[in-house]
Amino acid sequence: GENVGLHLPTLSVQEGDNSIINCAYSNSASDYFIWYKQESGKGPQFIIDIRSNMDKRQGQRVTVLLNKTVKHLSLQIAATQPGDSAVYFCAETDPGTYKYIFGTGTRLKVLA
Amino acid sequence: KAGVTQTPRYLIKTRGQQVTLSCSPISGHRSVSWYQQTPGQGLQFLFEYFSETQRNKGNFPGRFSGRQFSNSRSEMNVSTLELGDSALYLCASSRPGQGSYNEQFFGPGTRLTVL
Numbered sequence: 001g002e003n004v005g006l007h008l009p010t011l012s013v014q015e016g017d018n019s020i021i022n023c024a025y026s027n028s029a030s031d032y033f034i035w036y037k038q039e040s041g042k043g044p045q046f047i048i049d050i051r052s053n054m055d056k057r058q059g060q061r062v063t064v065l066l067n068k069t070v071k072h073l074s075l076q077i078a079a080t081q082p083g084d085s086a087v088y089f090c091a092e093t094d095p096g097t098y099k100y101i102f103g104t105g106t107r108l109k110v111l112a
Numbered sequence: 113k114a115g116v117t118q119t120p121r122y123l124i125k126t127r128g129q130q131v132t133l134s135c136s137p138i139s140g141h142r143s144v145s146w147y148q149q150t151p152g153q154g155l156q157f158l159f160e161y162f163s164e165t166q167r168n169k170g171n172f173p174g175r176f177s178g179r180q181f182s183n184s185r186s187e188m189n190v191s192t193l194e195l196g197d198s199a200l201y202l203c204a205s206s207r208p209g210q211g212s213y214n215e216q217f218f219g220p221g222t223r224l225t226v227l
Binding site: 034036042044045049089093097100103104 | 116143145147154155157160167168170202204214215216217218219220221
């Protein structure tokens with residue numbers, strides 16, 4: 001798509017399987033994290049968020065896990081569907097500046 | 113409720129020209145952030161405006177500037193365009209308050225091509 005990079009890591013999964021997308025964040029002081037989905041030609045769309053006082057949060061078909069010890073986030077998508085094909089970004093926010101810092105993104109391809 | 117809107121959606125300019133992009137946030141949102149998205153650098157934060165004041169700034173040269181109006185609408189300006197400014201420029205709005213727990217809602221972006 002027009003808004004994704006040529007060198008993005010790509011995760012290919014079979015339709016119906018579960019997907020796990022990982023993200024390492026940089027600032028140990030970050031206290032809020034968000035996963036976004038970006039489809040071709042569109043802006044990023046909010047999927048799920050988690051605050052630093054939580055380890056896990058579940059939404060509809062999605063779960064976010066936060067490991068503060070190793071500064072790692074993951075997004076789990078259950079029963080992946082063709083409509084889940086997109087680029088997924090994690091973002092962290094600095095409590096001092098409110099700035100969002102985005103990860104590089106992972107392209108998810110769902111195979112029929 | 114209408115989402116974040118950005119105009120124009122596509123723009124073609126030549127080197128040396130200047131460009132102004134516009135963003136209308138979701139009604140009630142007072143914070144507007146701008147990002148540059150390129151294949152090589154991903155999503156890079158440009159600046160954030162809150163109540164007509166620049167609250168945060170990223171690491172971009174002074175050719176990139178912005179402003180926010182009393183109705184929270186925001187514009188960003190890029191002067192003396194360079195080929196490397198070709199990118200998707202995204203605007204995001206959020207409510208104020210609650211520290212950093214502010215979900216940002218993104219617009220569709222403006223695709224700028226510099227020839």
